Amino acid sequence: MKTVRLTLRYDAETIHPMHRFVADSDAFDAYRMVHGNFTGDGGDDNAFIFHVVGDPTVYETALAETGRVSDYELTRTGDRSFTVYVRDVPDDVDDRLLETFTRGSLVTLPPLEYRSDWTVRFSVVGDPADLQRALEEIPEGIETSVERVGEYDGGDAAVGALTARQREALRIAREVGYFDVPRSASVDDVAAELDCAPGTAAEHLRKAESTVMDSLEL
Template sequence: MKTVRLTLQHDAETVHPMHRFVADHDAFEDYRMVHGNFSGADEHAFIFHVVGDPDVYETALSEFGGVESYDLTRTGDRSFSVYVRDVPDDVGNQLIETFSGGSLVPLPPLEYRSDWSVRFSVVGEPEDLKRALAQIPDGIEPTVDGVGEYDGSDAVTGALTARQREALRVGRDLGYFDVPRSASVEDVAAELDCAPGTAAEHLRKAAATVMDELEL
């Protein structure tokens, strides 16, 4: 089974209004769909985690005509979760049908980014993955960020390269992440059989990727 890491770049005609609102408003820092129910043809349910101003978000959501109902739960001073029952537009329905048909399973979270792009992973048979890429609606530009064998890892580890996962595993096993630290980057490099600078780069990029994927 293959897994593909994708970025879908929306234009002004295809970006969802709430995605556009959050992306274009300086009150928000992070916007992700963490769960979704795609079984209904006319209505879907989603859970989003958001970092930003909940009052600004709730005002916009209540004014958006495509939402049947919602429930907003504050989880911190500037973080909240939103359960939304949404009536998808034509583009939304096309994307849902494209990436949940046949053998395909989209892996949350779906990251809604400030440049109107959405980043996520999808698992399935190679032919279904090829079909999905060919059926992406007009106005959405796909970029394949990575392709590999699905090994059961979650979305966080799935976003790492094999070498980055190895660097994190070695660092953990040696004590590089202990407090106080009981292994150096030179120790990690020796175990990875690479230069200390290379090991440091693997660790830095891996840590940045993990932090980017975590729901905080």
Template sequence: MKTVRLTLRHDAETIHPMHRFVAESDAFESYRLVHGNFAGGDDNAFVFHVVGDPDIYEAALADTDRVDDYDLVRTGDRTFTVYVRDLPADVDTRLLETFTGGSLVVLPPLEYRSDWTVRFSVVGESADLQRALEGVPDGVEATVDRVGEYDGADAAVGALTARQREALRVAREAGYFAVPRSASVEDVAAELDCAPGTAAEHLRKAEATVMDALDL
């Protein structure tokens, strides 16, 4: 079974208003869809994990006409989970049908990014994956980031934010995980251009995320 890591780039006509709002706001650091009911119908049910300002997010959520119902649960000062009954536009329905048809399975999380892109992985047979890529609707540009045999690794890697992946990559290349360790948190922070405390926090959260995603 093949796995494809994809980036979908939306234009101004196809981007979801909540994705656009989060992308254009400085109040959010991470926006990921972690569970979803992809069965189709009049609306779709999704669960998002968000790092950012819950008050600003909820005000925008209540103001959009694309959401039928929602339930926001705060899990920390700047972290929250939101259950959404989303009213899909035509492009959303077509994308869901494209990437869930035949043998295809979408692997959460779906990472909604500030450049109007969505990154996620899909597992399935080669013919169905090719069909899906050819069926991406107008207004959405698909880029294949990686293709390989499915080995379950996406569950752990895909759960990381872009900054967490970067922190782990820099730490590995610097020798932070070597035995014996040949780089310090300060070395990693210098490469990431951030404070040592921030680098340590990125690494701690990344390690916890990977461990939680592994089926041990």
């Protein structure tokens, strides 16, 4: 089976209102779909679970006001983190996109990372012909970038959610001993190998660790 890592960029007509709200707000740091029914049965509400890092009160107010959600339940997991179960009322673009990536041999691998630049990043596994067909049938108003193509090796979806720079930062941190117990290397050591400032290296590591932890079932 092949795996494809994709980035979908929405325009003002196709972006989901909650994605747009979170992207345009300063109250959120991370927004990921971690589970979904992915049935592709057009016309029915879709059920999804999101992990969010940000202000739960601001998020819940917007969620209650949107006309695209029939039901939800928000559970706080920390001061600035929460999960939300959502029954989403799909529009035509949502139905077509969901059907595109669930047809035939295709399996969409969570998490789906909803980003502040109006993009969504995720991986799909399936037969090459089905993957090619899906890319050709993405609705208008959504720009598609193929980030990576390869053989599916059963790797953890959490790794697939990392950016290339975050994976490099974790790899170097492991090699120099940053994760040893006791720790035998510092952020400065990681930064030297990455050829960046210590603050930048620390940010890469923090975001990478957050992505991996959010993807685990604990």
